Amino acid sequence: MSTKRDYYEVLEVTRTASTTEIKKAYKKLALRFHPDRNPDDSEATERFKEAAEAYDILSDDDKRRRYDQYGHAGVQGAGARSAGGFHDVSDIFEAFGDLFGGRSGGRRSGPQRGSDLKTSIVLDLIDAATGVEREIEVTRRTACEHCSGSGSEPGYDPEVCDYCGGHGQVVQSQGFFRLQTTCPACRGRGNVVRHKCKVCYGSGREEETVTRTVTIPAGIDTGQHLCLRGEGEVGPNGGPRGDLYIEIRVNEHPLFHREGPHLLCEIPISYSQAALGARITVPLIDGQDTLVIPAGTQPGQMFKLRGKGMPDPNGRPRGDMHIEIKVVVPKRLTDEHRELIEQLAEIEHVDVHPHQKSWFEKIKDLVTGAED
Ligand SMILES: [Zn+2]
Ligand SMILES: [Zn+2]
Incomplete structure (x- = not known):
């Protein structure tokens, strides 16, 4: 005492x-x-x-x-x-x-977390379905090697800011009001660099380009993000790195149309296959499958192959593959072909013509507004 x-x-x-x-x-x-x-x-x-x-x-x-x-x-x-x-x-x-x-x-601004960075990866649908590893290049700010991030030329230390006395904040009085703001002289760092580093000009940070391998999970979709923690920019005053966000875009596929977890594929079949029924081979994202279509299948009819769509990146069940039937009319006919179809036409005229007629009558009634 x-x-x-x-x-x-x-x-x-x-x-x-x-x-x-x-x-x-x-x-x-x-x-x-x-x-x-x-x-x-x-x-x-x-x-x-x-x-x-x-x-x-x-x-x-x-x-x-x-x-x-x-x-x-x-x-x-x-x-x-x-x-x-x-x-x-x-x-x-x-x-x-x-x-x-x-x-x-x-208190004077200490280390602050660095900014997050954003980049994107474009995939084709097959890669999105199977999952893939991709290398990406990232240009980001890192601590300057020459000055170890201090911003001062080696041999000189940053000096305490005169303006704020190292406080990093200044109080301005306006009448009754006391307004505390970040020190304009040192931008809150509390110190100033008088002998600036020759490499980074006092910022303490420099750019670097690094390569990172990104593991993309199977089933990822356009608009989803992956995050590489701690791969963003280094923070001011030696703060920790931010994160790196990767936005995923998946290109359209010529054969498969994607709707979330489900895929849609149009399969062309012939008139005879549609009429008689058939076993047809359908392509899948990872192979092929056999689809049995019944006799009398109509153009545009849909078939579902459950669980043959896209995998789910979060481990939920796979989506479905929807097959839409397209009945294709041949553009060129061999003589044999033509003969057979002409025979078919004759049969159909006999069989189908009365129905066709009634169908035309209905149309006419609709157009003229007549009542049955
Ligand atoms: Zn200051
Ligand atoms: Zn430097």
């Missing part, structure tokens, strides 16, 4: 100093001995605590009066937040945080 310095001496103010002067003096000292600016400096930490204790007493009218009258003994116990002053630095931030503008907001 006897080694305690006089509080006015600690704050370097006169015994008649006003509350404003005391506050100002304390702020100055607090910033000078701020633990952020004096890492691993126990003496600075002690000075920081000492100043806080002095401010705690002298900023309070009642405590100050007792101190003036009885010295340290007058405020013992009543002083500070605990008998022996502040236990640790976080107590001080707790008590006087608003002087600094709050603990987090007021």
